[in-house]
């Protein structure tokens with residue numbers, strides 16, 4: 001395993017760069033989409049509500065690989081610039097956002113209704129009340145479960161390997177098929193995934209602790 | 218022009234009629250207390266005034282705006298009508314100071330400095346200037362309610378609604394909150410107060426409304442006279458019970 005790490009260091013690092021880039025993009029994107037669709041799902045507006053529910057149900061219940069393949073194979077007919085990395089990252093973003101939407105919805109619903117009523121009575125519009133009062137509390141409540149989803153997201157980014165997305169798993173596959181040292185290669189790859197996911201989960205736990213003591217903006 | 222006018226207002230929850238043919242006109246500067254048994258519709262009546270509950274029929278004018286008119290901007294109504302809740306509902310994610318400044322900054326577009334100055338004045342009015350940087354969870358119930366009143370005042374509203382502001386408080390701190398409410402009344406604020414505090418109703422209120430079964434049963438411009446000799450049989454029964462409890 002050490003020999004793989006040393007001998008193929010540059011490819012592995014290259015793969016990690018793609019994995020980290022895809023994960024970061026998908027993390028930010030899925031959080032934004034997740035919050036938006038969570039608001040759709042709880043919206044008093046009937047059509048937004050239906051759109052939100054359909055979105056969540058569809059993308060939560062289709063395998064990530066199928067969603068990613070769709071963006072890799074079907075969508076380039078419309079958007080020719082869509083390579084494996086982009087298609088995979090978009091698929092990952094959408095897939096994860098459906099789970100995040102569910103999580104954030106549960107978070108919003110666990111904020112006492114009095115908070116919304118107080119903010120509205122204070123003159124704030126619905127979206128202002130959401131933005132300043134309800135969402136910050138909801139996100140804080142769901143930080144632990146968001147943390148799990150972010151870790152899953154990093155692991156799921158290995159779907160890029162199927163789309164020639166140049167990520168860590170893709171590089172691992174290449175190394176394994178040229179060196180025939182499959183066990184060592186995948187052990188090394190596994191170790192490098194741990195190097196990325198462990199700090200992320202510690203960071204999320206740190207946030208959880210810190211936010212429990214401070215006001216949020 | 219009156220501050221609030223109910224004309225033949227009805228309110229249904231499904232088939233259940235929570236407000237029955239309400240007619241009530243409240244002038245600017247009046248302090249109206251609303252009393253009545255549990256479930257009589259006091260909170261519902263109050264919450265229709267700032268649109269937290271919508272009326273089913275009739276006409277409700279607040280500050281000359283018809284609340285049933287789709288063109289009426291409810292955010293503007295709420296900007297002008299504050300509300301204080303039984304369970305305070307301070308913003309749990311904001312400091313005490315931010316609880317007071319958020320509305321003025323985000324809704325009235327007041328500068329942060331001006332909003333903070335205003336908040337400090339209000340914090341001293343309610344006697345809690347030293348608590349500005351704390352989170353709501355660190356305050357006692359009585360302190361929270363005084364902050365909630367300061368938060369409502371910070372919007373410079375034309376009226377403030379109070380829904381049982383002292384019912385969730387320990388007896389020894391009720392006085393502090395009532396004292397602040399009296400100060401607000403003395404400044405000429407229009408106040409509508411659902412309460413079980415008969416002392417406040419008599420001494421600070423200049424109008425008393427008794428509700429039962431979703432109806433206004435008695436509407437008196439002389440609260441003291443009402444307490445001495447209620448005319449409505451349900452009011453007599455209700456006051457009898459209250460006095461027994463005391």
Ligand SMILES: Nc1ncnc2c1ncn2[C@@H]1O[C@H](COP(=O)(O)OP(=O)(O)OP(=O)(O)O)[C@@H](O)[C@H]1O
Pocket residue numbers: 230233235253254255256257258259260261262
């Ligand atoms: N959202 C709702 N859905 C259905 N029924 C409701 C709703 N809110 C209130 N009610 C009913 O309407 C009636 C009046 O309720 P309301 O809360 O106005 O009473 P109240 O006079 O404030 O009572 P209390 O002194 O207990 O606060 C009650 O019978 C209550 O069960």
Ligand SMILES: [Mg+2]
Pocket residue numbers: 259260261380
């Ligand atoms: Mg009530």
